[in-house]
Amino acid sequence: MELQLALDLVNIQEGIELVKQVEEYVDIVEIGTPVVINEGLRAVKEMKEAFPSLKVLADLKIMDAAGYEVMKASEAGADIITILGAAEDMSIKGAVEEAKKQGKKILVDMIAVKDLETRAKEVDAFGVDYICVHTGYDLQAVGKNSFEDLQTIKRVVKNAKTAVAGGIKLDTLPEVIKAQPDLVIVGGGITGHADIKGTAAQIQKLVKQG
Numbered sequence: 001m002e003l004q005l006a007l008d009l010v011n012i013q014e015g016i017e018l019v020k021q022v023e024e025y026v027d028i029v030e031i032g033t034p035v036v037i038n039e040g041l042r043a044v045k046e047m048k049e050a051f052p053s054l055k056v057l058a059d060l061k062i063m064d065a066a067g068y069e070v071m072k073a074s075e076a077g078a079d080i081i082t083i084l085g086a087a088e089d090m091s092i093k094g095a096v097e098e099a100k101k102q103g104k105k106i107l108v109d110m111i112a113v114k115d116l117e118t119r120a121k122e123v124d125a126f127g128v129d130y131i132c133v134h135t136g137y138d139l140q141a142v143g144k145n146s147f148e149d150l151q152t153i154k155r156v157v158k159n160a161k162t163a164v165a166g167g168i169k170l171d172t173l174p175e176v177i178k179a180q181p182d183l184v185i186v187g188g189g190i191t192g193h194a195d196i197k198g199t200a201a202q203i204q205k206l207v208k209q210g
């Protein structure tokens with residue numbers, strides 16, 4: 001099981017300073033969608049240059065022009081790029097094709113997908129690397145989480161790795177781990193904590209114990 005740190009509410013320099021504190025505890029650093037919107041793919045480039053041994057995920061949440069956007073994120077140094085499960089089949093297939101060409105990986109974010117079971121099976125057949133259930137900020141705000149959805153994709157996904165994101169904290173992590181995802185994504189549960197390093201260490205310990 002791997003741990004991904006999501007950076008969403010920081011600028012590039014703040015992100016780099018944050019990762020300095022926790023780099024020994026995380027496998028993947030996510031340049032979150034708000035950071036890409038604010039700073040562009042420069043954020044991916046600078047993070048990868050600062051931490052060449054960490055994998056960097058560009059959370060582009062691609063919806064269209066997938067091949068081109070995967071190519072640009074790859075050129076910036078991303079190891080993993082996200083596309084939405086709600087995108088056209090052709091877009092997801094295009095993303096996979098370009099990622100393979102570039103030696104990169106595709107994570108499909110299933111946020112807002114209504115028929116999760118059906119779509120997860122379809123997307124799994126396209127050769128994507130990760131399928132991620134995700135409760136975004138707006139649904140977290142009304143008390144939702146992705147724990148049941150994680151069990152659904154664990155049941156139906158046969159090829160891709162499974163991932164889970166959205167409001168995961170130290171106290172809810174054991175429930176997540178019980179479902180055995182391949183990748184756990186934590187943002188505010190680490191970055192919003194008073195003790196960032198200590199929390200990342202505790203979360204990593206639980207994730208690695210599986």
Ligand SMILES: O=C([C@H](O)CO)[C@H](O)[C@H](O)COP(=O)(O)O
Pocket residue numbers: 006007008030032033034059135136137165166167168185186187188189
């Ligand atoms: O993808 C995310 C969100 O849509 C904002 O871009 C977050 O990175 C993801 O939800 C993980 O962050 P937390 O919910 O703070 O753990």
